[in-house]
Amino acid sequence: MSAPVLTELLTGLDDLSVWPASTAPLPDGHLSVGGVSLADVADRFDTPAYVLDEDEVRARCRTYRAAFPDADVLYAAKAFLSRAMVRWIDEEGLGLDVCSAGELELAVMAGFPAARMVLHGNAKSPRDIETALRLGVGRIVVDSPSEIARIAALVGPGGRQKVLVRVVPGVSAGGHEKIRTGTDGQKFGLSLTDGSAQHAIARVLGQSQLELTGLHCHIGSQIADVKPYLVAVRRMVGLMARIKESHGVTFPELDMGGGHGVAYRPGESTLDLTALARRLGGELSASCAAAGLPVPRLAIEPGRAIAAPAGVAVYRVLAVKPTGSTMFVAVDGGM
Numbered sequence: 001m002s003a004p005v006l007t008e009l010l011t012g013l014d015d016l017s018v019w020p021a022s023t024a025p026l027p028d029g030h031l032s033v034g035g036v037s038l039a040d041v042a043d044r045f046d047t048p049a050y051v052l053d054e055d056e057v058r059a060r061c062r063t064y065r066a067a068f069p070d071a072d073v074l075y076a077a078k079a080f081l082s083r084a085m086v087r088w089i090d091e092e093g094l095g096l097d098v099c100s101a102g103e104l105e106l107a108v109m110a111g112f113p114a115a116r117m118v119l120h121g122n123a124k125s126p127r128d129i130e131t132a133l134r135l136g137v138g139r140i141v142v143d144s145p146s147e148i149a150r151i152a153a154l155v156g157p158g159g160r161q162k163v164l165v166r167v168v169p170g171v172s173a174g175g176h177e178k179i180r181t182g183t184d185g186q187k188f189g190l191s192l193t194d195g196s197a198q199h200a201i202a203r204v205l206g207q208s209q210l211e212l213t214g215l216h217c218h219i220g221s222q223i224a225d226v227k228p229y230l231v232a233v234r235r236m237v238g239l240m241a242r243i244k245e246s247h248g249v250t251f252p253e254l255d256m257g258g259g260h261g262v263a264y265r266p267g268e269s270t271l272d273l274t275a276l277a278r279r280l281g282g283e284l285s286a287s288c289a290a291a292g293l294p295v296p297r298l299a300i301e302p303g304r305a306i307a308a309p310a311g312v313a314v315y316r317v318l319a320v321k322p323t324g325s326t327m328f329v330a331v332d333g334g335m
């Protein structure tokens with residue numbers, strides 16, 4: 001899970017703006033989250049420990065549902081997953097984006113309906129695909145040409161699995177080079193620029209075991225600006241229009257992924273969800289109208305924006321070492 005760490009205590013105790021909303025100082029000098037003392041958590045469960053405020057996770061889910069009433073909101077489980085989290089996400093009416101058989105099985109064991117899940121992964125193992133099919137996952141997202149025939153073969157004659165194709169729309173966005181997944185030269189998705197996406201779509205359409213319900217893109221993470229999403233949605237609609245021309249097919253769904261930025265330090269900007277919902281919806285409708293396409297049902301996949309601000313990772317400080325101009329604080333949660 002991505003979350004502010006205890007080292008923040010050393011610099012930012014007077015500014016709790018990036019901590020869970022319920023964080024409060026206690027008379028003994030420690031902090032509480034959701035009314036629970038973090039020092040007590042450390043004593044009882046040892047460290048490192050992840051502490052999530054259930055109320056805030058649920059409130060964040062509701063904010064998404066309110067901002068995107070006509071879209072499917074799928075929580076990206078890679079941000080943080082546990083049985084309790086699965087239950088909260090289910091009860092708040094969100095779907096789930098999983099990227100391994102392990103995440104999928106955990107969610108199903110915790111009672112989440114597989115039909116409301118989407119399976120991602122740039123290198124799905126046969127076990128990932130078999131598990132997804134056996135448990136009845138709602139959508140599998142095709143991420144490379146080699147998995148098209150593999151999924152179709154595992155579905156078998158007479159079966160039919162809903163799939164999306166993950167497209168790289170050529171939009172660079174995200175808080176760091178390593179988490180910008182909207183352009184070529186990284187391992188996820190199929191390029192719009194070099195024609196791989198179009199080629200894969202044609203192959204999927206040729207497989208009777210696969211029902212292509214729509215396209216997907218995830219342009220990056222820690223995006224604080226709405227504009228890259230607008231460029232991406234225009235390009236995705238442009239591709240949908242070309243597919244309609246060449247194959248006579250229109251898609252009922254469009255999944256625009258996640259990547260909604262959160263603040264890790266006081267003062268950092270976050271993505272404005274209300275603005276995203278209004279402008280993304282507007283751009284989707286306008287682009288579809290201009291292209292003569294029906295407006296597909298929108299899906300989004302926020303992960304970090306639901307889990308990270310609602311939680312903290314609690315560590316014990318093992319050593320503090322001033323070296324030149326840098327102060328190193330070693331904690332019991334890594335090197």
Ligand SMILES: Cc1ncc(COP(=O)(O)O)c(C=O)c1O
Pocket residue numbers: 076078079097120218220221222257258259260301302303304305
């Ligand atoms: C396909 C996909 N969807 C959604 C997400 C969630 O991104 P974030 O946690 O930044 O919202 C990711 C993150 O890597 C992803 O790969």
